[in-house]
Amino acid sequence: MNKIKFLALGFIFGVILIKAEVISWFRIREMFRFQAFQMYGIIGSAVVIGIISVFMIKKYNIKTIKGEEIKIEPKKFSIGNIIGGLMFGLGWAMTGACPGPLYALVGSGLVVIIVVLLSAIFGTWVYGLLKNKLPH
Amino acid sequence: MNILTQPWPWYVSGPLIGLMVPILLIVGNKTFGISSSLRHICAACIPGKAEFFKYDWKAESWNLIFALGIVLGGLVAGYFFANPNPIQISEATVADLSSMGIKDFSGLVPNDIFNFHSLLTVKGFLLMIAGGFFVGFGTRYAGGCTSGHSIMGMSNLQLPSLIATICFFVGGLAMPWFVLPWIMSL
Numbered sequence: 605m606n607k608i609k610f611l612a613l614g615f616i617f618g619v620i621l622i623k624a625e626v627i628s629w630f631r632i633r634e635m636f637r638f639q640a641f642q643m644y645g646i647i648g649s650a651v652v653i654g655i656i657s658v659f660m661i662k663k664y665n666i667k668t669i670k671g672e673e674i675k676i677e678p679k680k681f682s683i684g685n686i687i688g689g690l691m692f693g694l695g696w697a698m699t700g701a702c703p704g705p706l707y708a709l710v711g712s713g714l715v716v717i718i719v720v721l722l723s724a725i726f727g728t729w730v731y732g733l734l735k736n737k738l739p740h
Numbered sequence: 741m742n743i744l745t746q747p748w749p750w751y752v753s754g755p756l757i758g759l760m761v762p763i764l765l766i767v768g769n770k771t772f773g774i775s776s777s778l779r780h781i782c783a784a785c786i787p788g789k790a791e792f793f794k795y796d797w798k799a800e801s802w803n804l805i806f807a808l809g810i811v812l813g814g815l816v817a818g819y820f821f822a823n824p825n826p827i828q829i830s831e832a833t834v835a836d837l838s839s840m841g842i843k844d845f846s847g848l849v850p851n852d853i854f855n856f857h858s859l860l861t862v863k864g865f866l867l868m869i870a871g872g873f874f875v876g877f878g879t880r881y882a883g884g885c886t887s888g889h890s891i892m893g894m895s896n897l898q899l900p901s902l903i904a905t906i907c908f909f910v911g912g913l914a915m916p917w918f919v920l921p922w923i924m925s926l
Contacts, residue, residue, distance in 0.1 A: 607801065607802055607805050608805075609767055609768065610768065610770075610802045610803075610805040610806045610809065611805050611806070611808060611809040611812070612809065613760070613763065613764065613767070613806060613809060614805065614806035614807060614808060614809020614810045614812070614813065615809040615810070615812050615813040615816070616809075616813065617757075617760055617806070617809065617810055617813060618809060618810035618811065618812060618813020618814045618815075618816075618817065619813040619816065619817040620748075620753055620756050620757055620813075621757075621810070621813070621814070622813070622814055622817035622818040623747055623748040623753060623817055624747070624748060624750070624753030624754070624756075624757070625747050625827055626753075627814075627818070627848055628827050628829075628848045628849075629848065629849040629850060629854070630827060630829045630833060630837075630845065630850070631827065631829075632912075633833060633837070633916055634829065634830055634833045635912075636909075636912045636913050636915065636916045636917075637832070637833065637836070637916050637917070639830045639832040639833045640829075640830045640833070641750070642750050643750075645750030645751065645754055646750045646753055646754035646757065647754070647886075647890060647891070648754065649750065649751060649754030649755050649758060650754045650755065650757040650758035650891050651758065651890070651891060651894045651895060652755075652758065653754075653755045653758025653759060653761075654758045654761040654762075654891055654892070654894065654895025655894070655895050655897065657758070657759070657761050657762035657765075657895065658761065658762070658765075658895045658896050658897075660762075661762060661765060661766075666766065668765070668766055668767070668768070668769045669766060669767060670769075672769055674765050674766070674769055675769065676765070676771055676896050677771065678896075678898060679883065679884070679889070679893050679896075679898040679899075679900040679901050680883075680900060681899065681900040681903065682883065682900070684881040684882055684883060685882050685883060685889075685900050685901075685903050685904040685907065686903065686904075686907050687881060687882075688877070688878045688879065688880065688881025688882030688883070688904075688907075689878065689882040689889075689903070689904040689905075689906075689907025689908050689910075689911065690878070690907045690910060690911040690914075691874045691877060691878030691881065691882075691911065692874060692875060692878030692879050692881075692882055692885065692907075692908055692911065693878070693907060693908040693909060693910060693911020693912040693913075693914070693915070694871075694874050694878070694911040694912070694914065694915050694919070695870075695871045695872065695873070695874025695875035695876075695877075695878055695911075696875065696886070696908060696911070696912050697911070697912040697913075697914075697915030697916055697920070698866070698867045698870065698871030698874065698915055698920075699867065699868065699871035699872055699875060700849060701875070702774070702775075702875065702879075702885045702886040702887070703774040703775045703777065703778060703875065703879060703885050703887075704774040704810060704885075704886070704887055706872075706875070707774070707807050707808075707810035707811045707814065708810050708811070708813065708814030708818065709814060709818070709848060709849070710811055710814065711810065711811035711812060711813065711814025711815040711816075711818060711819070712814045712815065712817075712818025712819050712822070712848065713815070713818065713819045714847075714848065714849065714854070715856075716854055716855055716856050716859070716868070717849070717854070719856075719859060719868055719869065719872070720868050720869075720871065720872035720875075721872065722872070723868065723869045723870075723871075723872030723873050723875075723876065724778055724872040724873065724875045724876030724879075725778050725781050725782060725876055726872075726873060726876065727778075727872065727873035727874065727875065727876025727877035727878070727880075728775075728778040728779050728781075728782055728876040728877065728879070728880045729782045729786055729788075729790075729793075729876075730873075730876075730877055731792075731876070731877045731880040731881055732779070732782060732788075732790045732792035732793050732880070733788070733790050733792075735790070735791075735792050736791075738881065
């Protein structure tokens with residue numbers, strides 16, 4: 605029952621993704637062709653709100669609802685940020701979807717996107733097999 | 741009913757997406773990120789010896805439950821309260837996609853290519869199967885996706901996340917400008 609809140613938050617996030625239209629293949633293409641401002645406005649304003657929120661949490665030492673210290677693991681640089689980042693960018697522009705939108709698109713009734721999602725799971729699995737052979 | 745079916749402008753939806761960062765931190769001490777769920781699915785469902793999938797995925801099950809929530813949110817907002825009108829795509833986008841042979845602009849994806857039938861064509865295979873593979877492989881290699889790096893990581897002013905985000909865009913720009921016209925000609 606403790607985890608039901610994450611189902612509710614995921615639900616809200618799914619609704620936002622659909623209403624923001626960031627799940628549209630055409631919107632993603634517009635962004636990469638600089639033909640519309642919408643996606644830049646969405647990502648930009650999300651990051652601004654995120655930066656302000658994290659700053660406030662740290663500055664006022666805000667705790668979780670259970671009174672725990674909030675921990676955010678720092679991200680460590682690896683060459684994977686570059687190589688993997690370029691690969692994901694290509695995939696994002698091909699499928700028109702990053703992982704969150706893939707789930708939302710499946711929910712919206714686009715059954716064929718299950719194939720894209722399965723392929724993404726397979727990609728993650730292949731990465732796991734090759735991890736030790738790849739530069740990091 | 742209009743409010744439920746109409747799209748929201750960027751200055752409403754963008755800040756709401758940003759608010760997921762503090763809400764997840766305060767409600768559950770969780771950092772926002774979606775692509776890890778793909779790893780948990782591998783760990784939970786695919787048998788194998790890879791060390792990368794030997795960990796207690798149940799301890800991270802919140803991420804899978806969150807992903808399930810996204811599917812349900814997509815069902816309610818995208819199916820039951822779907823916008824009855826096609827998405828307003830810029831004329832320039834319609835024009836340059838039309839010149840590549842895309843005719844159907846009514847859906848969330850180009851239905852001409854994104855359907856079961858075209859999975860067996862070179863175009864469809866590349867865009868759906870290879871594209872999906874790049875999403876899954878790339879996000880894990882990069883250590884995150886648009887949510888984990890571009891939103892969560894950048895909110896926490898992480899340099900690796902900025903570098904990853906720049907690379908997402910470089911890869912994303914290369915596709916429609918250089919690679920897609922070639923794929924569409926196949």
